[in-house]
Amino acid sequence: MSEEVSRLARAALLPGFAGATAPRWLLDELERGLGGVTLFAINGNVPGPDALAALTARLREVAAPIVTIDEEGGDVTRLGGHVAASPYPGNAALGAVDDPDLTRRVYRSLGAELAAVGVNVNFAPSVDVNTAAANPVIGTRSFGSDPELVARHAAAAVAGTQEAGVAACAKHFPGHGATVEDSHLGVPIVDADLDLLDRRELVPFRAAIAAGARAVMTAHLDLPAITGGVPATLSPAVITGLLREHLGYRGVIVTDALDMEGASGAIGIPETAVRALLAGADLLCLGPREHADSVRAVLAAITGAVRTGRLPLERLADAASRTEALRRPPGAPAARPDRAAGLDAARRALRVTGTLPVFAAPPLVVELSADGNIAVGPTPWGLGPFAPDAVRADGSPAEAAGLVERAHGRGLVIVLRDAHRHAGQRALASALLTARPDAVLVEMGLPVWRPEGTVHVATYGAAAANARAAAELLELTAA
Incomplete structure (x- = not known):
């Protein structure tokens, strides 16, 4: 027994x-x-x-x-x-x-x-x-x-x-x-x-x-x-x-x-x-x-x-x-990987508020730090792979002046992740928008926080497919 x-x-x-x-x-x-x-x-x-x-x-x-x-x-x-x-x-x-x-x-x-x-x-x-x-x-x-x-x-x-x-x-x-x-x-x-x-x-x-x-x-x-x-x-x-x-x-x-x-x-x-x-x-x-x-x-x-x-x-x-x-499979496998489905879904999920600018030169991409929760873990995220001059910021209004100076004469893209849950992201983004109201906000979490009058792109996620779809939309990379 x-x-x-x-x-x-x-x-x-x-x-x-x-x-x-x-x-x-x-x-x-x-x-x-x-x-x-x-x-x-x-x-x-x-x-x-x-x-x-x-x-x-x-x-x-x-x-x-x-x-x-x-x-x-x-x-x-x-x-x-x-x-x-x-x-x-x-x-x-x-x-x-x-x-x-x-x-x-x-x-x-x-x-x-x-x-x-x-x-x-x-x-x-x-x-x-x-x-x-x-x-x-x-x-x-x-x-x-x-x-x-x-x-x-x-x-x-x-x-x-x-x-x-x-x-x-x-x-x-x-x-x-x-x-x-x-x-x-x-x-x-x-x-x-x-x-x-x-x-x-x-x-x-x-x-x-x-x-x-x-x-x-x-x-x-x-x-x-x-x-x-x-x-x-x-x-x-x-x-x-x-x-x-x-x-x-x-x-x-x-x-x-x-x-x-x-x-x-x-x-x-x-x-x-x-x-x-x-x-x-x-x-x-x-x-x-x-x-x-x-x-x-x-x-x-x-x-x-x-x-x-x-x-x-x-x-x-x-x-x-x-x-x-x-232990027994639910049926004979009848599928092959179809990664095109992921990119198709990410492209169709994009939601844009306002009119996107046409960048004459590569914009400065500022990514505001946001660690994933325990379930998410340390997986990389953001538009950095598609931007030759991407910057990570901690999320403090004190960083705004230096970033605005660095973006002088070119476009500015601010990348957020669940900004509604991170006061530092909101504070720095607001300071940047005050100086650069023409900046584009890209929210890679839930698009709960949307400052009025801002050009806003919602990806509904921070997967590689979401990042690529947003980069294509902003013409940071070839489609």
């Missing part, structure tokens, strides 16, 4: 690991029944497509693991290893275009790229309805603020991904779009009862489920009217009540990373793992820093909970049966 319990417990785990080759401990755990792995660029797991394909092939020499990754396209991209931005725009741009066929095409191509390197589950799409403009972690990862718009693109994204032979995972259930706190750092609160959830957050999840999403990811947030202070990932009322019973979902339920403060900050990862399984989760994403030691600690907690009768063995067996099905 103890061997069976250990095997079932392992089947629920998705740890991370360091490096571009599989460590011995990981291969040993896979042979013993480990569910799979989650690939992280920050761990050095994604050095390039050939090396990644070799890595996943090595994993499959010893088992048939679930190989997952966070590849949303847009701002949250892992395939570039945090060195290169994505050739596909993210959800905000796709929502701005509002062509579900195009969304399906983009996700099909993205899925084809994942399948080519051996990834069989993508932690995407994000189907959160972003109703909080100041949301620090969703933003351009969302298709928009209208539930019906998000729903039709959620269905298209799921369909496109799975047409490429990769399982789609709709996230972050029951919806992270109405929060103003990052669940990496705390437990966000969504003040919504079941009626509001049904009209807003749950609409896209219904669509994703109807489209056949093989997995759904839970969020580490609190809905006081439903969970009573417990994060959704640990709440039977959310996982079993809302997702299983209310929405009728029968596929795999996977947690967001358990190392996040919103999940385990108060109780630790091993206890969080047990509570998530008790709540109804099937797969536990442990997080980028959780390797061999964490696997051992979590296994001890789970097997101990079974031994004492706290966690029914039947609950583990139920989870394992679902995850076993997830």
Whole structure:
């Protein structure tokens, strides 16, 4: 019995690991029944497509693991290893275009790229309805603020991904779009009862489920009217009540990373793992820093909970049966990478307010610093690759005079990223516009802050495709 319990417990785990080759401990755990792995660029797991394909092939020499990754396209991209931005725009741009066929095409191509390197589950799409403009972690990862718009693109994204032979995972259930706190750092609160959830957050999840999403990811947030202070990932009322019973979902339920403060900050990862399984989760994403030691600690907690009768063995067996099905592809891959879809979407997403100037000489491009959130990571962004004289500014009005002097006699382009969330960006941009009202603002996040009377370009994302589309529009590069 103890061997069976250990095997079932392992089947629920998705740890991370360091490096571009599989460590011995990981291969040993896979042979013993480990569910799979989650690939992280920050761990050095994604050095390039050939090396990644070799890595996943090595994993499959010893088992048939679930190989997952966070590849949303847009701002949250892992395939570039945090060195290169994505050739596909993210959800905000796709929502701005509002062509579900195009969304399906983009996700099909993205899925084809994942399948080519051996990834069989993508932690995407994000189907959160972003109703909080100041949301620090969703933003351009969302298709928009209208539930019906998000729903039709959620269905298209799921369909496109799975047409490429990769399982789609709709996230972050029951919806992270109405929060103003990052669940990496705390437990966000969504003040919504079941009626509001049904009209807003749950609409896209219904669509994703109807489209056949093989997995759904839970969020580490609190809905006081439903969970009573417990994060959704640990709440039977959310996982079993809302997702299983209310929405009728029968596929795999996977947690967001358990190392996040919103999940385990108060109780630790091993206890969080047990509570998530008790709540109804099937797969536990442990997080980028959780390797061999964490696997051992979590296994001890789970097997101990079974031994004492706290966690029914039947609950583990139920989870394992679902995850076993997830190992099988959702269909024969019938797609090839189509990066032209990404650039097409980025071009169609551009929105211009005012009349663009014609630059007689290359303009000075000033990019105002804006670090991505934890989910985004250190991926490069901006128009710098297309501008021979681009400058990065910290975001202080004191920098304005020097920049204005440097731009004397030529055009000025000011590049922002979520300026509505960064006071320094707004302050410096305002100072520059006072001196140079002819400057062009390029917003590469959500276009919430738009100074009246300014020529404004919204890209709805900072992916490589968004940058190229904006550069073409401004004639910074050949089309």
